[in-house]
Amino acid sequence: MNTLKSTFLLVLLTVFLVLIGDYFGGRNGMLMAFVLSVAFNFGTYFFSDKLALSMYRAQPVTREQLPRVYAVIDRLSARQNLPIPKVYVIPSESPNAFATGRSPAHASVAVTNGILNLLDDEELEGVLAHELGHIRNRDILTSSIAATLAGAITIMARMGYWASLFGGYDGRDDRDRGGFTGLLMLILAPIAATLIQLAISRSREYEADATGARETGNPYALARALQKLDNYSRRIPLQASPATAHLFIVAPLLGSGGIANLFSTHPPVKDRIHRLIGRDLV
Template sequence: MNMVRTALLLAALTALFMGVGFLIGGQQGMVIAFVFAAGMNLFSYWNADKMVLRMHHAQEVDEHTAPEFYRMVRQLAANAQLPMPKVYIIHNPQPNAFATGRNPENAAVAATTGLLEMLEPEEVAGVMAHELAHVKNRDTLIMTITATIAGAISMLANFGFFFGGNRDNNGNPLGFVGVLLAMIVAPLAAMLVQMAISRTREYSADRLGAEICGSPQWLASALGKIAGGAARIPNMTAEANPATAHMFIINPLSGQRMDNLFSTHPATENRIAALMDFAREIGRPAAPMRTERVAEPARQGPWGRSSAPTDSRSNRRGPWG
C-alpha cells in the first residue's frame, strides 16, 4: 500500500511541477518541467536519503565512535526485526531525530547531539524506536522523496523569473501574473502535500515505536522534552531547508505548533495522550523513569563511556542491554 501511495504522490508532485512549469513558460515550460521532474524522481529514489543527510551535516558513527548509541539502535532494530540501519549524529543543539532511506535494507537513522545530551537513555530509546517504526512501515521513502521534490518545486517557483518570468515572455499567455501565482501557490501546494503525508503517520509510528522499545512512557516523556527544547532552541539548518521539516520526530521549525491542516506534525499533547492511552490499553500504567544514571559524575554522553560505576541490575534493563 505504501508503494502505491508513493507512486500516487510522485504523480501528484510531478503534475504540480508541470503546472508550475506551464505558469512560468507555457507549454514549453511544462515539457521542460516534466523532463526535469522525471529525472528528479529517478534521482530522488536512489539518492534522496544522502541528500537529506548532507543537508543536515550528519556524520555516520559506529560502535567505536558512538558505542552506547550504536548498540542501542542495534538492539532496537533487532526488536523490530529490521536490518541494522546506518547511524548518524547531527551536531545541532536542538533535540530532534529523523529516519531516511528507500527501504529497510538501505535505511539510516539520525539524532542530534542536543537529543543525546538532553534525554535519558530510555527516552532516546523511545525516540529511535519511533524512527525505526517509520522504517518498518516504509514511510521513509515517501517522506524523503517528498522533501526533495517539494524543495525543488519551491526552488523552481522562486527562480521563476530566470525561466521566462518577464512581461515579454512569448508563448505564455499568463505572463508576469502567472509567474507571480506560481511563486506564491506552488510552495504552498507542496507544503500541503508534505503535511498530508506526515501527520497521520506520526501516530502509527508512535504506537509501533512504543512496542519496539517496550514502553509507551519512554517515548511520551521524550516527546515532551523534545517539543520544549525545539521551542527554545532554533535549528538554523532546518530553517534553511524547511522542506525536510516533516521528517523530524518534532517540527524543528520555529512558529506555532497546532493540530490542524497547517501543521507538519500532530500536536505533541495529542501524541502523548495517545501513547498514555496505549499504555493503559496494554496494562502498563504510568511508571517513573529509571534514574540511576542521572547522578553519574563526569558523564561523557551516550556515545562515549562514562567513568562512573553502574548498577549491574540496570545494565540488564532497557533495550540496549
C-alpha cells in the first residue's frame, strides 16, 4: 500500500509540474516542466531523506558517542528483524524525533538534544520503537516524498505567481488573468500540499504508536513520552518547515486547537494517549 502511495505522489508531482509548465509557458514550458519533474522524482527518491536531515543540521553519531540510543535501537531492530538504521542528532533543545529513508535498508533515525535530556530510558525506548515502527511499516519513503512534494508545490506556486505578473515564461501578455490565476495558485497550492500531508500522516502516527507499544510491551512509557514531548514542545518550539512537520513524532508547529487541528499533520496527543492506554495520564 505504501509503495502505491509513493508512486501516486511521484506521478502527482509530475502531472502538477507539467500542467503548471503548460499554463505559464505553453509547449516549451511543458517540456521544461517535464524535464524538471524527472529530476525532481529522481532526487526525491534517492535524496529526500538527506534533504530532511540537512534541513535540521542533523549530525551522524557513533555508538561511542551515543551508546544509550544505540543500545535501544540494537535491541528493537533485532526483535523486529530490521537492519540497524543510521542515527543522527539534531542540535536543538526542543524535544522531538523522526525517521526517514527510502527503505529499511536505507533508514535513518534523528533525535534532538532536547529529547535526550528530557526522557528517561523507558520513555526514550518508546519513542525509538515508534520511529522503528515507521520504518517497519514502510511509510518512511512516503513521508519523505510527501515532504519534498509539499515543498515543490509551494515553490512552483510562487514561481507561477511571479511569472504571471510578467506575462508568463513564453512572453504571453495576459497579465490581468495571469496575475489573478497566479495569486489563486499561491493561495491554493500550500493548501493542496497540506492536504497531501494530512492524507498520509494521521493514520501513520496511530499505527506507529501501536507498533511501538507492542514491541516494547510498555504503552504507558510511550504515553508518558508523548505527554512530555507535547508539553515541552510548546515551551521550546522547534523551528521547522511546514513541508516537513509531518515527519516528527509530535508536531513542531503547534496550533491552538479548534480549526487549527484540522490542518495539523498529527492527531491530537490526547487522542494518541487514549488509544495507547485507554485514558488520560494522571
